[in-house]
Amino acid sequence: MEPKSYWRDVVYLTIAKLMRKRVIYQVHGGALPQEFFGGRHLLTGLLRRVLRLPDAVVLLAQCELRGYRSFDATLALEVIPNAIDAGLDAGAKPLAPQRPLSLVYVGRLVDSKGLFELIEAMRLVRAAGVTASLSLVGSGPDEAALRERVAALGLQQEVTFPGQKFGAEKDAAWRNADLFAFPTYHEGLPYALLESMAARTPALLCPVGAIPDVVQDGIHGVFVPPRNVQALADAIVRLDGDRALLPRMGQACRERIESHYTVERLAQDFRRVYRALLAPPAL
Secondary structure, X not given: OOHHHHHHHHHHHHHXXXXXXXXXXXXXXXXXXXXXXXXOHHHHHHHHHHHHOOOEEEXXXXXXXXXXXXXXXXXXEEEOOOOEOOOOOOOOOOOOOOOOEEEEEEOOOOHHHXXXXXXXXXXXXXXXXXXXXXXXXXXXXXXXXXXXXXHHOOOOOOEEXXXXXXXXXXXXXXHOOOEEEEOOOOOOOOHHHHHHXXXXXXXXXXOOOOHHHHOOEXXXXXXXXXXXXXXXXXXXXXXXXXXXXXXXXXXXXXXXXXXXXXXXXXXXXXXXXXXXXXXXXXX
């Protein structure tokens, strides 16, 4: 549900329906339909008609399901969350209470992920006498500004920018970290969160988008309000003092992925939807 993708898909959807084909229309995040056109009634009315064309509209999250139902109760809606190949379980991470707490972020370096607040929180953590490190893995349009802020605060020893990581290097980044730092302002269902949980790395994050569908506060990670530097710093200091909690959350993360977010589950969900659409009509 972004303008460029939406208008492109309207063309595909229209052609498919003119050819009398059945259509599954999958929405990967973006704005809710009532917000998409900013209150412009004509375009919002067109969007309602477009969303009625598919035989099924597949969403990622329960919060999206509620939003789409309130927009139009007649839509044929399904919720099928993202999934990953969890890979082999490397087992519990060794407990190292004497080592500085290690935080990692993996993704695009953009303001909306809460990275500037995260850097400010690292300043407060240091002022509280806690030693912690933050690795910002990735690249993006705000990288230069983030580096400048780190330098201005004198946090070059605490905050590093190792660049993009793929494959085994990214796996190692997850495994070597105690926490996935992810105070994003808004989100769908991020693959990075599923990857971190599969690697037994609990998250420090905001309960936005589909995240509360996946994570229970205090079980798989710790929730903080968006844009709240002090709450981030307090959570980091608290977790630094409770290292035994981290492997327990890591175990819960791995179990959560294996039970609900595997590729096999994703295939079963889509198989169910396709079979329902292909079934002959009841007599």
